[in-house]
Amino acid sequence: MLNRVTTPKAPLDTMHLTQHFDLSAFNTMGLVSHAQFGAVIAERRQVDEVARFATSSGLPAHFIGGGSNLVLRDELAAIVGVMAIKGRNIERGPDGTVIVTAQAGEDWSEFVGWTVSQGIGGLENLAGIPGTVGAAPIQNIGAYGLELADRFQSLTAWDSVDHKERVFERDECQFSYRQSLFKQAGGRFIVLDVTLALPQEWVPVLSYAGLDNLPADVDAAAVMERVLAIRRSKLPDWHVLGNAGSFFHNPVVQPAVADGIAGVPRYPQPDGRVKLSAAWLIDACGLKGYQEGQAAVHKDHALIIVNRGGATYGDVHKLASTIKHAVEERFGVVLTQEPIEL
Ligand SMILES: Cc1cc2nc3c(=O)[nH]c(=O)nc-3n(C[C@H](O)[C@H](O)[C@H](O)COP(=O)(O)OP(=O)(O)OC[C@H]3O[C@@H](n4cnc5c(N)ncnc54)[C@H](O)[C@@H]3O)c2cc1C
The missing domain is CATH 3.30.465.10 (Uridine Diphospho-n-acetylenolpyruvylglucosamine Reductase; domain 3)
Incomplete structure (x- = not known):
């Protein structure tokens, strides 16, 4: 839905806002994505300008950095500010x-x-x-x-x-x-x-x-x-193989749940619960290398979803759902996604 914007209160060019702002270079998964409006924020005052423009236009504002913890939809009905203030x-x-x-x-x-x-x-x-x-x-x-x-x-x-x-x-x-x-x-x-x-x-x-x-x-x-x-030895280079690092948090569960999963690496927590290795759980479901469209579980790192070239938001979303479903069905553990979806 791209038709909710009302007439902006200030000229777009004075706020350095670009329409149909290309976010492809601003996310390490390398997903093709456009925001309805976007700006590279080089000064503090622009933050308020963008926030106020968002309020007046009825669009949400998202401020992002390097896009290394994001899964972007193809089209964002939003204003995106890319934070580039230096010092x-x-x-x-x-x-x-x-x-x-x-x-x-x-x-x-x-x-x-x-x-x-x-x-x-x-x-x-x-x-x-x-x-x-x-x-x-x-x-x-x-x-x-x-x-x-x-x-x-x-x-x-x-x-x-x-x-x-x-x-x-x-x-x-x-x-x-x-x-x-x-x-x-x-x-x-x-x-x-x-x-x-x-x-x-x-x-x-x-x-x-x-x-x-x-x-x-x-x-x-x-x-x-x-x-x-x-x-370097463990993680794929996102410049070569787009990814957002660890795709799921390591789940923290009650000891009884951990006891029921033979062989899973366990890390006791101060509150008595146990943190489990999400990578181990995904690997145990046989999902290394598993692919949906052009999104795949990395062949060596079960916790990393990679863009094999031309993956879409839909591919990533479908793959993430498959992984969550498989882990929950086999182990009764619910994985939560780390990268934020915009
Ligand atoms: C290969 C790889 C390895 C990684 N390894 C690790 C790791 O070892 N440990 C770890 O913790 N993370 C890791 N990450 C995840 C990621 O690098 C971090 O979460 C990082 O802090 C995200 O920074 P970013 O600038 O790219 O944020 P973005 O992805 O651009 O944004 C992430 C979230 O922060 C918000 N945000 C960004 N900037 C601002 C701001 N100035 N003010 C308010 N909100 C803001 C965005 O709106 C979004 O919700 C890895 C990612 C990759 C791709």
Whole structure:
């Protein structure tokens, strides 16, 4: 349905809005998708302009970053703002803590590399995660034994309901496994910048398999190189084979459910429940390599859905439904999808 828009209150060109905005280059799954309107957001003021235009036109507004956690419909009856606001800086806190701030449109992995190249450790385990700084708090990105929340201090967001900037401290953000207040709030808060507090006395996090054999005197650059090497060896390069990383969350279940699934890797949680490997469950259903249209379960990584060339939203959606159905029928476990559908 593309006919709900009313006459815009301001000329589109002053807001840098483009009609029938092509999102194909703005999603790592490589899905062909167009938004009714779209803009690349290079300045803060554009965020409010786009939000107000959305209100006046009756269309929803979605603000995205690198599109690495998205499944896009072919046509979006929406206004999409691609966050590209740049800038980053480093300060020392009074106690010697390193305070690093980056604007939402900075590339996350480049930003991590930049901190490490300044001799600042603390983010190296999160190197190589695609996407932007502004999206990192949305699902509290995590990898190799570290989550964003472990290093997070605060963020500034645009409140698209109250039309003003708001600062969120760490304890307001409700971070948990791939969750945050911002994800729950359904797009109300648009992240403008993120501030991280990195420890003065750096201690490497080497608990994760593959990092645990690094020498005790390792530096942050060496940890980062190892993380990047592991990621390269494990994950398909989305530039070559479109994908959105892990397609399902690892389900957290009651111990009795886990007990009923022989052989499944289990990770006990503080609340007594057990996290299971979604990849193992999908693999056990014999779905590696399974294909719907041009979307397929990666032949080596059951948790990754890849675009084999020309996949559509419909292909991805059908494949994801098949996987969920198979896992639920065989194991009684409901998988939830990680990438957000727009
Ligand atoms: C190959 C691959 C590997 C991955 N590995 C990991 C991993 O190890 N760990 C992990 O946690 N994730 C991983 N991901 C998922 C993804 O990289 C992260 O979720 C990342 O933070 C998404 O950033 P993005 O800029 O691409 O966000 P997008 O995909 O553009 O958007 C994701 C969501 O965030 C919202 N959003 C984006 N920017 C803003 C903003 N400024 N303000 C408010 N909302 C915003 C969007 O509306 C959308 O709801 C991987 C993805 C891929 C493709």
